[in-house]
Amino acid sequence: MFLNPFIILKNLWSHKELIKSFSKREVISKYKGSILGIMWSFITPLLMLAVYTFVFSEVFNAKWGTGSDSKIEFAIIIFCGLITFSIFGDVISRSPYLILGNANYVKKVVFPLEILPVVALGSALINSLISMGILIVCVGIFMNAIHWTLIFIPLVLCPLMLLSLGLGWLLSSLGVYLRDIAQVITIAVQALMLLSPIFYPVTSIPKDLLFIYYFNPVGYVVEDMRRVMIWGQMPDWNVWGIEMIIGLVVFYLGYIWFHKTKSGFADVI
Template structure:
């Protein structure tokens, strides 16, 4: 089993050049034909940060702590961190059910590695997340004069989320070929999951009888640790990171196995 997994990992790495090529094309195609082009990658998160901050801190008078000591600037940072972390997951998973269908011309090409398509989607989402991460660091430095070295732990904290997203993407990309309703179901689940994660509110505000539900949501710990490291300069909960990493590895391996087992029937369905 382990030797088979290692063999598949080596195979995926052997496709590195093709993955990079497709990821670059995916990023450029996103803004193809627009006047600002890739600059939208910077403009979009800034606009969303402004809108969400205005709605929740000005209109709803939301505060992150019960004492109301959180400034609007800090509230914006807290909100923005949760959003860009969750957006990695939502972008990959929401695209997944249609990945193979949208690239059906590659299905009958025996030599084309279809399993790289979810990786390409993940790479594109990660590119956007990195831009948002850099925008957050620069904004914190300019507006509050703070930069914590713990922010550099970003790759370690987000790694479990990448593995979970990739595993689900492999599973949903395959399932979407056989059951076209999967895309519609995912479009409903994603917004529900966003509001079931501590994106717009602290986990401490959740009634105790419902907190066990949030403890089952792996995104909860990743969002909390990202805020802890970037905004407050604290170390993540390493125990949670390790557990999340194991969960991510399990989901990604199972998702990949499912994809490899079911891809033989893609040509017949499409």
């Protein structure tokens, strides 16, 4: 089945207002009823940062190998990796439940079910943007630099967003037909986070295990985000080009799979 890629983009763009509305609603509803409300978007990443920093820098006495023993710098480096991975992890973790959790929309012929993974990505990006703002402030205060390379953040994240959407469509469809997939994905996301260079530098990976990094598409994005946000370096454009190709292929195939299988959702649910 061939579908013009521009038709996919046109279809999603035609629902942009619905996507924005649903994404905003998700972020607000996440903290609805809590005393601090949206402030948890700021507090949660800071608390996670504090916990991970304590465990890795104090308990395991981990060093990044930048020549600095600063625990704050170590925390900033980890924080950047966590923010980047959370975009991918949030979308993938939620995907198997997206259709099942919105069963009331399945039988509505006019509702575009394909926007649900896009909404999940939008919600994850909003939360990550808040965390990125905190990170930029921390880099400015504790490392005395806010780099012009920040302008490359959207480009660096583009392959990750395409990959997340493609897998989101695939997993949300599989979640309808294979209910156990949700449990598998939960474990897989946790494993991938630990296998990505978030809590340790790539240089610390044993040579015989480097293939894990080479075949981990999230790891490259994590490294490029650190380059542009913390160290003021350019992204690795050669790797970025390969990542974009992979992201586009997964994006396209994921949408095709979803489009082909969604007609059976109502029968199964």
